[in-house]
Amino acid sequence: MTVGMHLxxxxxxxxxxxxxxxxxxxANGFRVIIADSCAxxxxxxxxHHPDILLVxxxxxxxxxxxxxxxxxxxxxxxxLVLSARTAEAQRLAAFDAGADDYILKxxxxxxxxxxxxxxxxxxxRGELPTGVLEFDHLSIDLSRRVVTGRDGGEVxxxxxxHRILETLARNGxxxxxxxxxxxxxxxxxxxxxxxxxxxITSLRxxxxxxxxxxxxxxxxxxxxxxxVIEPPAPVSTAMVSVENG
Numbered sequence: 001m002t003v004g005m006h007l008x009x010x011x012x013x014x015x016x017x018x019x020x021x022x023x024x025x026x027a028n029g030f031r032v033i034i035a036d037s038c039a040x041x042x043x044x045x046x047x048h049h050p051d052i053l054l055v056x057x058x059x060x061x062x063x064x065x066x067x068x069x070x071x072x073x074x075x076x077x078x079x080l081v082l083s084a085r086t087a088e089a090q091r092l093a094a095f096d097a098g099a100d101d102y103i104l105k106x107x108x109x110x111x112x113x114x115x116x117x118x119x120x121x122x123x124x125r126g127e128l129p130t131g132v133l134e135f136d137h138l139s140i141d142l143s144r145r146v147v148t149g150r151d152g153g154e155v156x157x158x159x160x161x162h163r164i165l166e167t168l169a170r171n172g173x174x175x176x177x178x179x180x181x182x183x184x185x186x187x188x189x190x191x192x193x194x195x196x197x198x199x200i201t202s203l204r205x206x207x208x209x210x211x212x213x214x215x216x217x218x219x220x221x222x223x224x225x226x227x228v229i230e231p232p233a234p235v236s237t238a239m240v241s242v243e244n245g
Contacts, residue, residue, distance in 0.1 A: 005029055005030060005031050006029075006030050006031070006051040006052060006120060007030070007031045007032075007033065007048060007049075007050045007051050007052075008025050008030045008031070008032050008033070008050060008051065008052050008053070008054065008116070009033045009035065009041065009044055009045055009048065009050035009052075009053045009054070010022070010025075010032060010033070010034050010035070010053075010054045011035045011036075011037075011038070011040075011041035011053065011054065011055045011056060011059065011064065011067060012034070012035075012036065012054070012055075012056045012082070013036040013037065013056065013058075013059055013060050014056070017056075017082075017105075018034050018036070021034075021054065022034065024109050024112070024113065025113075028113050033048055033050065036059075036060070037059055037060055037061045037062075038059045038061050038062035038063075038064065038066055038067045038070075039061055039062075041053075041055065041059075041067050042067060042070050042071065045071055045075065045077075046074075049075070049077075050077060051077060051078075051120065052077060052078045052079075052080065052116060052119060052120055052123075053071065053077060053078070053079045053080070054080050054081075054082050054116075055067055055068060055079060055080070055081055055082065055099070056081075056082055056083055057081060057083045057085055057090070057094065058083070058084075058085075064081065064083070064094075065093055065094060065097045068081075068094065068097040068098050068099055069097045069098065071098070072097065072098035076123070077123070078100045078101075078116075078119035078120060078122070078123050079098060079099050079100055080099070080100060080101045080102075080103060080115065080116065080119060081094045081099045081101070081102045081103065082103050082105060082107065082112075083102070083103075083104065083105060084104065084105040086104060088195075088198070091195070092198070095158045095159070095160050096158050098158070098159055099159070100119050100122075100159055100160070101115055101119055101186060103115060115186070122163070133169065133229070135207060135208075135209075135216055137149060137209055138155065138207060140165070140207075142165075142166060142169055145157075145162050147206070147207070155206050155207075157203070157206060158202075160185060160199055161199060161202060161203050161206070163184070163185045164181065164185055164199055164200070164203060165203065165207075165227075167180075167181055167184045167185060168181075168217065168225060168226070168227035169227055171226075171227070174226065175220045175223055175224050175225070175226045176224050176225055176226065176227075177223055177224040178193055178196060178223070178224045178225075180224070181196060181224060181225065182196055200217060200225060203217060204216075204217055215228065216228050
């Protein structure tokens, strides 16, 4: 066994899918542990400290959302949801719980492995932006991934919202195209611009003084988005409205 092989924990109760994922991951140089319930998934995660987790939401004892929330209390390891649930509300709930990506069943084996490797690269790389961004009513510490209001309260961002903000910050005051943003945040072969718009809207609700008239995360029509580091004009801070949307 190669020492440098990544360890993947697959939490899935369907035996046929378990077999497919084991063969797929082992063929691509991963070590694999299989768990078939939320309880066993949490236990195996604590015992083996996997490099990445693949989690089905329809587990027999509890919803996979509970497992994601439990893991996120102590582990930053990438978590990819592998589910047949297509509703937008369910996808957003998974991301809010701490999932890094959401892949629909049936899945493409090459795309799954590509997105797994992309998640591992994002987790391992050290070139994430550092420093503090000062918005009109917020302080954003990029290195610590903490957003603080002027009242000292923390504004909670999901992992995907953080990645969108980090990508925009790396390109501060330059336009980031839709395809570039989706590739860096979701990985390769992702063309869901609708999901991108949903997350941009959610991010604006948490970061902008007036989300209906954004001045920081601005749209470049037909091209992409741009993070305005310096505001174009003085903005009144008399009213502060932060939503946890």
